Amino acid sequence: MSEDGSDVTRLDVKGKQEAYxxxxxxxxxxxxxxxxxxxxxxxxxxxxxxxxxxxxxxxxVLELGAGTGFLTINLALAGCLDGAELTVTDISSGMLDVCVENGRRHGVTLQPQPGDAEALPFPDASFDLVLGHAFLHHLPDPAAALAEAHRVLVPGGTLVIAGEPTRLGDRIAGVFKRAAWGGFRAVTTVPRLRHLRRPGIVESGGDARDAALAGLEHEVDLHTFDPADVEAMARVAGFAPVRVVTEELLANWVGWAVRTIEASVRPGVLGERWAFGAFNTWRRLSRIDRALEGVVPAALFYNLILHARRPVG
Ligand SMILES: C[S@@+](CC[C@H](N)C(=O)[O-])C[C@H]1O[C@@H](n2cnc3c(N)ncnc32)[C@H](O)[C@@H]1O
Incomplete structure (x- = not known):
């Protein structure tokens, strides 16, 4: 890779996903x-x-776009995957390296296999559960990934993909992200509080190549989804039955404001109390959101969960 990172901008979309x-x-x-x-x-x-x-x-069990292992490792620690052999795949080997280290640190054995979710490196009918979290919206062709998930599942096998943004939910969340970012920037213009800002790439020792890679952040989020389209896409891939649930309304607005601040603040400033406090607030608001499900249109909620089965026959 060039020192100034100019070649990064010439990569195709999957090259950018991997590099970023x-x-x-x-x-x-x-x-x-x-x-x-x-x-x-x-x-x-x-x-x-x-x-x-x-x-x-x-x-x-296979997780697609597993990243650093958030979903599989936490589900394993929760006891939801007891006795299962756990395979993790991702287009980024760097993510998988961290994922395997995380697994080791938490006593969860993972089989890593780098690969593109749109062309999985596994034989047909290899898994009885395929998982994913917050990865589908990065793919140029999400329908191809659903078809691949169907192929690698055994008949009767289950697909669960969570943490995907809905189109309307994402637009509303954008308002809260911008407000949180604007508020944080305004507060930290006060000289006494400036040190709270997360240092920029160059300030924290990065070079032009790091800056070019960081700049890809705005190019790797490719989609938001209409829940009905995801349901239709899963049916076309061959899944039946298919169910799409959406969740997080108020919880998401606060959640994105919190995440925006977390991403803007100098690492180490907020600490565990903040994390648990934010999570408990999110939980309380989630309970209100659950009560609003069925009253507020599903498309306004932010997070989409797809649950589908490969038919037995
Ligand atoms: C936002 S991260 C989510 C990671 C993890 N699932 C989580 O919830 O923390 C998106 C992940 O999708 C992966 N990804 C992007 N394009 C991919 C593709 N075509 N095939 C497989 N993984 C891909 C990225 O490398 C990244 O690890």
Whole structure:
């Protein structure tokens, strides 16, 4: 790669995904406040249990676009994947390296396999559960990934993809992100508070290549989804039955404001109390959101969960 990073901008879309996520791998968890404690274990378990019953057991599990392992490791720690062989795949080897290290640190054995979710490196009918979290919106062709998930699942196998942004929910969230960012920038113009700002790439020792890679952030989020389109896409891929659930309204507005501040603030400033406080607020608002489901149109909620089965026949 060139020193000034000029070649980064010439990569195709998948090259950009790989380069950006390789570069981001070591700081990704700090940016999104990902952990492997009660906070994230509860979050992962609650997403999974919205669509998968307690009694269901799986023996061969694959996560697509697994990143640093947030979903699989936290579900394993929650006891949702007991006894299963866990395979993780991602287009970014850098992410998978961190994922395997995280697994080791938390006593979860993972089989890593770099690969493109649109052309999976696994034989047909290899898994009985395929998982994904916040990856589908990065793919140029999400329908191809659903077709691949269908291919690698055994008949009767289950697909669960969570954490995908809805089109309307994302637009509304944008208002809260911009407000939080503007508020944080305004408050930290006060000289006494300036040190709270996260240092820029160059300020924190990065070079032009790092700056070019960081600039890809705005090119790697490719989609937001209409829930009905995701349902139709899964049916076309061959899944039946298919169910799409949306969640997080008020919780998401506050959640994005919190995440925007977390991504803007100098690492280490906020600490665990902030993380748990923010999570508890998010939980309280989620309860209100649950009560609003069925009253407020599903498309206004931010987070989409897809649950589908490969038919037996
Ligand atoms: C926002 S991160 C989510 C990571 C993880 N699932 C999580 O929830 O923390 C998106 C992930 O999708 C991966 N990705 C992007 N394009 C991909 C593709 N075509 N095939 C597989 N993974 C891909 C990225 O490398 C990155 O790890």
């Amino acid at each position: 996520h390789d570069w981001e791998a070591r700081t990704y968890e700090d940016k999104f406040n990902i952990s492997y404690d009660d906070r994230c274990i509860d979050y992962a378990r609650d997403r999974f249990r919205r669509v998968v019953d307690e009694g269901e057991r799986f023996s061969r």
